[in-house]
Amino acid sequence: LQHKIEHQQALNVVGQMAASIAHEIRNPLTSLKGFTELLKLKADEESRMYLSVIDSELQRMEQILSELLVLSKPTSMKVELIELDLIVKQVIEFMLPDALMKKIMIQYISSSTQVYIGGNENRLKQVFMNLIKNAMESMHNGGTITVEMNIIDCAIVELKVKDEGSGMDSKTIQNLFQPFYTTKSTGTGLGLAFVKKVIEEHEGVIGVNSEIQKGTCFHMQFPIYTFNQIDSLEVSTKDSAYLV
Numbered sequence: 001l002q003h004k005i006e007h008q009q010a011l012n013v014v015g016q017m018a019a020s021i022a023h024e025i026r027n028p029l030t031s032l033k034g035f036t037e038l039l040k041l042k043a044d045e046e047s048r049m050y051l052s053v054i055d056s057e058l059q060r061m062e063q064i065l066s067e068l069l070v071l072s073k074p075t076s077m078k079v080e081l082i083e084l085d086l087i088v089k090q091v092i093e094f095m096l097p098d099a100l101m102k103k104i105m106i107q108y109i110s111s112s113t114q115v116y117i118g119g120n121e122n123r124l125k126q127v128f129m130n131l132i133k134n135a136m137e138s139m140h141n142g143g144t145i146t147v148e149m150n151i152i153d154c155a156i157v158e159l160k161v162k163d164e165g166s167g168m169d170s171k172t173i174q175n176l177f178q179p180f181y182t183t184k185s186t187g188t189g190l191g192l193a194f195v196k197k198v199i200e201e202h203e204g205v206i207g208v209n210s211e212i213q214k215g216t217c218f219h220m221q222f223p224i225y226t227f228n229q230i231d232s233l234e235v236s237t238k239d240s241a242y243l244v
């Protein structure tokens with residue numbers, strides 16, 4: 001319980017900061033992105049290379065900002081029917097070029113397609129991206145990341161992200177979901193706090209197994225939406241568009 005209270009208190013601090021910081025930074029960031037695009041049209045090849053670095057750094061800033069925003073309370077999100085299999089595949093495809101450069105293979109094992117959960121596509125994608133990114137950052141000598149989807153019973157789907165990386169000591173395992181907890185020199189410590197919050201918003205749970213030098217496995221479970229719930233979900237999203 002103490003742990004939970006500390007988690008909540010830390011989130012409140014993040015929330016207050018995020019609200020003010022986000023407003024101040026979002027707008028100039030958007031204009032920087034716009035002018036970077038314009039510059040690209042005029043730039044020669046060398047300058048275009050620099051501009052694409054600027055672009056990806058701006059994107060990183062935007063991502064940190066959006067994680068801070070979600071961690072700030074209260075949040076609302078648009079809820080839709082999500083085909084889990086599909087968005088997992090899209091995220092893997094998106095991450096693959098980066099992974100291959102680090103000699104990392106991403107393997108996807110799925111026992112079934114057309115499994116639906118209720119949720120927000122962008123946030124869920126961000127969740128899977130954060131988990132795969134962490135997995136990649138733990139594998140300094142290449143290897144394989146395995147993403148696995150299994151139906152537990154007709155009501156629950158399980159998703160695992162397993163790496164062959166450095167693993168974690170017990171102190172890290174205890175703290176990894178705390179906002180700002182990081183063991184990396186350039187880490188924000190926001191990734192997994194965001195992951196946990198979003199998964200809980202989706203009525204899901206997340207847990208972790210890890211062994212030093214062997215690797216880490218994050219496992220999540222989500223409720224599967226049946227056709228009855230699909231109907232009611234469609235009605236409720238039409239009525240209110242947003243669920244808080």
Ligand code: ADP
Binds near residue numbers: 182187189193
């Ligand atoms: P960041 O990646 O910015 O450090 P995160 O919240 O994503 O923040 O992760 C918190 C910490 O949890 C990391 O700094 C790292 O120590 C640990 N961690 C998370 N995922 C893994 C993993 N797959 N393997 C090893 N350590 C991990």
Ligand code: MG
Binds near residue numbers: 133191
């Ligand atoms: Mg991270």
